[in-house]
Every structure is written in structure tokens, then in C-alpha cells.
């Protein structure tokens with residue numbers, strides 16, 4: 001980890017330059033797994049589950065690394081935290097899907113990858129406080145918080161893009177109305 005100093009508004013502050021190529025190394029294992037890449041056909045908070053998982057993994061990597069945590073385990077758990085498929089949760093309410101999917105993600109993770117205890121705990125408890133048990137490690141808690149942050153921003157950007165579409169339609173109708181009533 002390289003530390004530099006930048007000057008913002010006359011104040012010196014340290015910046016941490018993260019070796020992003022390490023993130024690509026961690027990601028390679030998942031990119032090379034066909035079953036994992038099938039997450040690209042699953043929808044999740046208005047985007048694909050693959051994209052959501054990559055966003056959570058990247059943010060978890062950055063946070064965990066800058067806090068000196070076991071960033072490899074945190075990032076691997078982040079990649080795997082939503083490794084489940086919608087048809088595995090058919091006929092369940094949204095609440096029970098939210099509570100049950102970490103168990104499925106853990107099962108699938110164990111089926112296709114070698115995961116350690118820290119990663120298993122982080123995957124299983126990432127939906128806390130919706131689930132009873134909270135993550136037992138800082139890495140797990142990091143994933144739990146980052147996932148919620150990414151989910152909220154994904155939902156907000158979905159609402160924003162829908163609002164933009166509606167605004168465009170309303171503007172078009174207004175224009176049409178003005179032209180036809182001149």
C-alpha cells in the first residue's frame with residue numbers, strides 16, 4: 001500500500017493508492033467459473049446480480065484494504081454473497097427471500113469454490129439485521145455495510161433513470177400539445 005499526500009483546500013491529507021490489479025487477480029477465479037457467470041442473467045435491484053456482486057466486491061476491496069483488514073477474504077466473500085439464482089427461491093415472499101438467500105449463496109459457494117471460515121461467516125450473515133446473527137469479523141461487517149450502500153445507490157439510480165424517462169415523455173407530450181395548439 002502506497003501512501004501519498006494531496007492538498008485539498010489548503011489542507012494536507014493522506015491518500016491511499018490501491019493496487020487495483022490485485023482486485024483483478026481475485027476476480028479472475030470467479031470470471032473463469034461458468035456457473036458463477038450465469039449471475040449475468042439474474043436481475044437484482046434493477047441491474048444484473050453479476051454487476052451488483054462486482055460493485056459490492058470492488059467497494060469491499062477498497063474499504064477492507066484501506067482499513068488494513070483481510071481484504072482478500074472480504075473481497076472473495078463479497079463476490080459470493082449473492083451467489084444464488086431466482087428459481088432456487090421460487091414461491092417465497094420477498095422477506096423470506098431476503099432472509100434465506102445467504103444460505104443458498106453459501107451452499108453454492110461451497111459447491112464451486114474453496115472458501116474459508118471467515119468468508120463463510122461473511123456470506124451467511126451479510127443480511128444482518130434482517131437475519132438473526134451478525135457477522136463475527138470486521139471483514140464480514142464491512143461486506144454487510146457495503147452491500148447495503150450499493151443496494152441503496154442501485155435502487156436510487158433506477159428510480160432516477162425511470163424519472164428521467166418519464167420527464168422525457170412528459171416533455172415530448174408538452175411539446176406536441178404546444179405545437180398542435182398554436
Ligand SMILES: [Fe+2]
Nearest residue numbers: 081082101126
Ligand atoms: Fe444479499
Ligand SMILES: [Fe+2]
Nearest residue numbers: 056081082147
Ligand atoms: Fe447484495
